Amino acid sequence: MAAVTPVPVTLSKDKIPTKKNVRDIIGTFLTEEWPSVDPETLIVSYHASFANAHCPVERPRPATGTSTETLKVFIKFHHEGQGSLDVFKPLAPTKHGEALLCHEYGRTGLGAKVYGFFKTQDGTLGRIDEFLDARNMEPEDVENPIIRADVAKALAVFHVLKTPLETKAVESYYEAIIKGLRSYHKMDKLKALGKEGGVSIDKLVDYDYGRRLKNVVDKLESIGGKTGWCIHDIQFMNVMVKNNPKDGESKVTLIDFEFVMQNYRAFDIGGHFMQKMFKWFDEESRIANCRKYTEVEKRHFCDEYARQWNQLTGDSDTADQVFLESEYGYLLAITFDIHNMLCFMDEEDDKDPLNLLGLNKLFDEFVDQYARLNLEDL
Incomplete structure (x- = not known):
């Protein structure tokens, strides 16, 4: 978890991921079922904000058998120039530090589990978390x-x-x-x-x-x-x-x-x-x-x-x-x-x-x- 994992994805200039981008990012960490999911079957809801962008992603249930991996995850994208106000930048955690913090909090049983921290080929950092039913x-x-x-x-x-x-x-x-x-x-x-x-x-x-x-x-x-x-x-x-x-x-x-x-x-x-x-x-x-x-x-x-x-x-x-x-x-x-x-x-x-x-x-x-x-x- 501590390492940033490169993913074979390049986001467009507007930084909005395609369904295939999302599938490939998740499939880097959840490797059993997610890599073979048809991207067009995914339900993706992308939201941009002043600080970051995020999207919940859901895949369909397998037609037969029981799923071994979660059906829904939460992706957070950290875009350059967004986030901490300048006055707090020397004090607030880096994006990697924030991801590590989320990982530690998740281990307490109170926070969402963190599946991985990634970097796309265009340099965008992000994190994949457990989707909370909340x-x-x-x-x-x-x-x-x-x-x-x-x-x-x-x-x-x-x-x-x-x-x-x-x-x-x-x-x-x-x-x-x-x-x-x-x-x-x-x-x-x-x-x-x-x-x-x-x-x-x-x-x-x-x-x-x-x-x-x-x-x-x-x-x-x-x-x-x-x-x-x-x-x-x-x-x-x-x-x-x-x-x-x-x-x-x-x-x-x-x-x-x-x-x-x-x-x-x-x-x-x-x-x-x-x-x-x-x-x-x-x-x-x-x-x-x-x-x-x-x-x-x-x-x-x-x-x-x-x-x-x-x-x-x-x-x-x-x-x-x-x-x-x-x-x-x-x-x-x-x-x-x-x-x-x-x-x-x-x-x-x-x-x-x-x-x-x-x-x-x-x-x-x-x-x-x-x-x-x-x-x-x-």
Whole structure:
């Protein structure tokens, strides 16, 4: 798995694979039945995104006998120039590193199995994963205590995962994002794009996140906030809820590890609480039509997280400690989203009013939480 396997495939200039391309890529790793599949019988659904492209691929069941290989897989294509924002490139994993991380997570039994990591003759890197019989998590799902507990335990497992990635100081992340946030501070172009989109974001753009984020980090350090491998992009689209989990099996699987770096565990925990309010790919509103995480639900989550963390590490952390950390992590996660959305605006001249309204909601959440935690006195 550690090696990149060359595949006898050359993608076209638009990088969209043909059915034969897909069959030949998969057949390099699943060698018993896939190589002889008629490409025209495959069901392929290709999707491009800002970060990567991917496609689920399904072959028909054999006419006779029992299939010895999976009928459906998930291919992820990593195209040059897409993916990590420039400010995070020195910290985020390479595409190969991300594939190795997915492989290690899959071995825990919580993630999708990785069949192989490939490189086409035109230089495109990609990965073939087990196809998960699952759906994207919806905000209402975490109101179910069983699903909520499984997300908490999955994050604890991930945070202490032994990975092949180089461990880089948490401080490096904050140096990078504070520098990035300062580059957008008071930027006239962003204000103009907001006005063109019909939604003023002047207050958000003029707000000094860098200074305040430093206060949050100092506070987390003072209370002994613990660190681990954080996902960062912890939006609900990156948590899959299994349709038919086996008895005793976790109901959720975490996906999309493009931004995995060392950080305070509070980032992912508080970020998970915050993301319940957003549906970033919804066509009608980026703001979810549901209630916030309640404090009772947050404390239940933190109790389940602490139990799993302690079991894996031998620590004796309390739910109260994890909850306190998460209150500051809520702010860390908001600044990550605000930074990335402002970067997208600047690079793509984005003025989608739904995105702008989502940005203002993030701003309001940051201001309210910052004041509630009395951080302005620091």
